[in-house]
Amino acid sequence: MxxxxxxxxxxxxxxxxxxxxxxxxxxxxxxxxxxxxxxxSRPWVDEDLQDDTEMNSKDNESDDWVVEGTENLTHVPYTPRRFTEEEMLQRSQEFFTLLNQRRSVRFISREPVPREVINDVIRTAGTAPSGAHTEPWTFVVVSDEETKHNIRNIVEEEEEINYKQRMGDKWVQDLKKLRTNWVKEYLDMAPYLILIFKQTYGILPNGKKKTHYYNEISVSISCGLLLAALQNVGLVTVTSTPLNCGPQLRLLLRRPTNEKLLMLLPVGYPAPDATVPDLTRKELDDIMVFV
Amino acid sequence: MxxxxxxxxxxxxxxxxxxxxxxxxxxxxxxxxxxxxxxxSRPWVDEDLQDDTEMNSKDNESDDWVVEGTENLTHVPYTPRRFTEEEMLQRSQEFFTLLNQRRSVRFISREPVPREVINDVIRTAGTAPSGAHTEPWTFVVVSDEETKHNIRNIVEEEEEINYKQRMGDKWVQDLKKLRTNWVKEYLDMAPYLILIFKQTYGILPNGKKKTHYYNEISVSISCGLLLAALQNVGLVTVTSTPLNCGPQLRLLLRRPTNEKLLMLLPVGYPAPDATVPDLTRKELDDIMVFV
Structure with missing residues (x-):
């Protein structure tokens, strides 16, 4: 004791x-x-969903996306085309009118779309600015029927899980109403699916990883240019961010581990009977503050 | 004892x-x-830098940005203008040529720019898609000289700290070379500074917070449209993400706590002697994969 x-x-x-x-x-x-x-417990789930490069970057990166080594690069004069004030006003109004007609369209025609137009649209997206000019984007354009269908299966399975988890007990009675939300026929119908991957890091010649700062913001800006380019030629899409199935889609498309799916855009002509919800946009005064 | x-x-x-x-x-x-x-120890530092709504959103949000309650909205036919294949090709090439001339320009002229053009450009940015149609953006357009100068002071102070911390001991000898990177004359020179805030949440009628899913991606897409609209009228800017001074700039501009600064764009005509580093962009084959 x-x-x-x-x-x-x-x-x-x-x-x-x-x-x-x-x-x-x-x-x-x-x-x-x-x-x-x-x-x-899912074998295909890797670390794809974890991307906090932006959060880590805040302290050790310049804020104006300056390109490292730029000091040593030749600087060349920049003299873009200058418009008169009248031309500027006309062009700004016309461009607003064009883009204001854009809507997220879920009814896409099977009709083929010229491949060269898709090439131009991707080229346009590739003109976006990016942190330290890393151009951290990969655009996977899928026209193969079987691959499109596999993508649809993966996306719909995840969507069904999302909805079931979200709805809980209300699920059974609401099933019919919601069904339209997770059945995504357009993934089979659209002549092209554009899957946009962000490259979260690059590989240096010595084999070490190089963080791509602001990669998500950069690739999202690039998507903005892509949407503008599609609208400019009369094609439609619906912006989707299938984050939960990113790893599966990455494996399906054999993309390397430094690439993470950011967006999936089905692209084509609108179906003849396409409809959109009767939404309005905020007025200028609700989105702009002048100081 | x-x-x-x-x-x-x-x-x-x-x-x-x-x-x-x-x-x-x-x-x-x-x-x-x-x-x-x-x-x-800085009184103005709040929780502004912490924004992980995207990370939390993955499990409880549909992935195609469907608008809640859309089932009950009237659906209207969508019949946008249809172009011939030749027109599409011409338009896609022209749009690529236009946007491919865009560069990040740090030499901006003091020359005034018509206010109505800026309005149109912001309107255009406001046509971007957003998660659940929340339109989670606020564009603060600053033309007031004193406010611009205050913004410059805040940004330069933070940039100086960034560079000093990054460079460590090499700082003193490299000071002269780096100075060009953190002195941002364009913040005084540009007739307009556009500060783009993302609204990380909204306030419901009952006073509760409503998370804005995908707000950073949405606002970045909207910035893409803004850059395209600026390029379309012959104005220039440089994309910057002054994350460390977001809270100070938010307080200076009296924006509410649900808004966080995502980007700062100085906007104007290029200075007559403007130069840009002689960079190239990746080729189509380096950014596109066809399946």
């Missing part, structure tokens, strides 16, 4: 340390859960 | 708990440091 008593302080000390350690472990596991969505 | 001895287990236990607590606190502080760059 005396022996136990003399050891008591030590025992309590050990107990405390163990409890503190366990508590810390528990907290760590909890916070991991919060950032890692589902799929622990 | 006997008294002390009998209290020893208790004392040790308390000590352990205190140590464990301190250790945990230390760890928490460390990890905060990793995500929160600098500025613990």
């Amino acid at each position: 005396a022996l136990i008593s003399s050891f008591t302080p030590l025992l309590i000390a050990i107990l405390c340390v163990v409890i503190a350690f366990l508590f810390k472990r528990y907290k760590t596991t909890e916070s991991n859960k919060a950032t890692k969505p589902r799929g622990e | 006997a008294l002390i001895s009998s209290f020893t287990p208790l004392l040790i236990a308390i000590l352990c708990v205190v140590i464990a607590f301190l250790f945990k606190r230390y760890k928490t502080t460390e990890s905060n440091k990793a995500t929160k760059p600098r500025g613990e």
